[in-house]
Amino acid sequence: MHPHIEKLYQSAEKPERLIIGLMSGTSLDGLDVALCRISGSGRETQVTVQAFTTCPYPKAVKDKILTVFAKQTVDLEYLTLLNAWIGKYHGELINQCLKNWQVEPSDIDVIASHGQTIFHCPKHQHHYSDFGNATLQIGDADHIAVTTGITTVADFRQKHIAAGGEGAPLALYGDYYYFASDTEHRVLLNMGGIANLTYLPKGTELEGVVCSDLGPGNTLMDAYMRQHFSQPYDENAQLASLGTVNQTLLDRLQAEPFFALPLPKTTGPEVFNLEMLEAAQRDSSTEKLSHQDIMATLSALSAQVIARHINTLCTEQCMVYSSGGGVHNPLLMSQIKQLLAPHIQLHSSDTLGIHPDAKEAVLFAMLANECLAGKVTARKDLALPQVTMGKVSFAD
Numbered sequence: 001m002h003p004h005i006e007k008l009y010q011s012a013e014k015p016e017r018l019i020i021g022l023m024s025g026t027s028l029d030g031l032d033v034a035l036c037r038i039s040g041s042g043r044e045t046q047v048t049v050q051a052f053t054t055c056p057y058p059k060a061v062k063d064k065i066l067t068v069f070a071k072q073t074v075d076l077e078y079l080t081l082l083n084a085w086i087g088k089y090h091g092e093l094i095n096q097c098l099k100n101w102q103v104e105p106s107d108i109d110v111i112a113s114h115g116q117t118i119f120h121c122p123k124h125q126h127h128y129s130d131f132g133n134a135t136l137q138i139g140d141a142d143h144i145a146v147t148t149g150i151t152t153v154a155d156f157r158q159k160h161i162a163a164g165g166e167g168a169p170l171a172l173y174g175d176y177y178y179f180a181s182d183t184e185h186r187v188l189l190n191m192g193g194i195a196n197l198t199y200l201p202k203g204t205e206l207e208g209v210v211c212s213d214l215g216p217g218n219t220l221m222d223a224y225m226r227q228h229f230s231q232p233y234d235e236n237a238q239l240a241s242l243g244t245v246n247q248t249l250l251d252r253l254q255a256e257p258f259f260a261l262p263l264p265k266t267t268g269p270e271v272f273n274l275e276m277l278e279a280a281q282r283d284s285s286t287e288k289l290s291h292q293d294i295m296a297t298l299s300a301l302s303a304q305v306i307a308r309h310i311n312t313l314c315t316e317q318c319m320v321y322s323s324g325g326g327v328h329n330p331l332l333m334s335q336i337k338q339l340l341a342p343h344i345q346l347h348s349s350d351t352l353g354i355h356p357d358a359k360e361a362v363l364f365a366m367l368a369n370e371c372l373a374g375k376v377t378a379r380k381d382l383a384l385p386q387v388t389m390g391k392v393s394f395a396d
């Protein structure tokens with residue numbers, strides 16, 4: 001047996017594994033790195049986050065990614081170079097984290113790398129009748145493995161698509177395995193660039209579980225701040241809090257066809273971007289609005305879309321556990337709170353023991369754990385394709 005396969009086999013047999021989960025999402029704020037101690041698999045999974053860091057992307061890194069991010073046309077040479085470069089860069093960031101945490105690379109069973117999404121195109125979002133769902137994450141895992149000396153599991157979304165899904169949201173797996181409760185109806189709400197949720201009705205049956213993207217979380221607000229203020233985001237909603245929601249623009253933004261599609265569905269900045277905002281402003285003759293009113297309106301859009309879906313799904317007493325950078329936006333949070341029905345309570349995912357900034361990185365650690373130690377089940381639920389996700393890259 002090849003020693004790498006043997007080591008993987010041993011990892012799979014261990015009572016618990018140390019897995020580094022990585023996520024660099026659509027906000028391009030940085031690489032989330034979660035050092036997770038995981039035992040069991042599936043609904044028996046137990047996770048302890050031993051350490052968590054977001055390695056912020058310097059502007060030069062963001063600019064590199066933005067050169068290709070969600071663009072219809074890119075320079076293929078640049079994309080090829082970037083794929084290798086991000087892999088190596090992520091590897092270097094992990095080495096730095098391990099050094100800071102005083103953890104030896106040899107103690108880590110595997111790295112779980114999401115990669116950098118640069119284009120997401122579910123069938124409902126493109127116009128090529130010959131093609132189905134597709135998504136592209138870059139940051140080649142062989143480069144991570146070679147740079148760190150640690151076996152790396154990566155590229156989780158392709159199998160989901162191959163098995164009939166849209167490649168997202170994969171939160172369904174972690175949320176169902178880890179957060180489904182016998183005692184309460186739950187919503188796991190994540191507000192990153194894109195907002196998504198998993199609705200977990202009381203009990204542990206898959207029936208009734210819904211996991212879907214909803215629309216913009218921060219992506220429109222972030223793009224607006226980048227364009228007009230050269231800032232990555234509106235810190236603590238300082239600008240948006242000064243504005244007034246413009247109902248005419250808000251109504252026009254709500255007319256975006258994605259919102260009318262049934263759940264589950266996925267989307268990205270390919271749809272929710274400044275061109276979409278500018279078109280809505282033209283159509284509603286609101287081009288002259290102040291920056292602060294536009295930001296207040298974009299925040300209200302995210303809040304309304306999020307709250308509307310939660311109110312529809314949660315017809316009885318329900319707990320919402322929120323995560324993602326949006327939890328740090330006080331205006332967005334207060335707008336959502338105001339719109340939620342009285343029987344729905346909003347908390348942070350911290351309440352369930354997972355730091356809101358770490359949740360998605362932990363998810364990928366859990367998916368790598370499934371790849372190593374998950375049990376194959378015969379179930380073929382459409383809501384939860386029973387497939388093993390992730391591809392394995394060895395360090396040498």
Ligand SMILES: Nc1ncnc2c1ncn2[C@@H]1O[C@H](COP(=O)(O)OP(=O)(O)OP(=O)(O)O)[C@@H](O)[C@H]1O
Nearest residue numbers: 025026027192193194218233235236324325328329
């Ligand atoms: N103090 C703050 N005030 C306002 N907004 C904040 C604050 N901190 C973080 N955010 C928002 O959170 C965003 C980052 O969120 P997060 O890291 O969850 O996104 P992501 O994982 O990249 O996105 P996705 O989940 O869609 O892939 C920032 O770009 C910003 O919009």
Ligand SMILES: CC(=O)N[C@H]1[C@@H]2OC[C@@H](O2)[C@@H](O)[C@@H]1O[C@H](C)C(=O)O
Nearest residue numbers: 117120168169170171194196213360
């Ligand atoms: C294609 C892609 O990268 N999608 C991300 C993005 O960020 C949030 C939302 O859109 C979600 O669908 C997904 O990520 C999370 C981790 C998921 O798959 O659950």
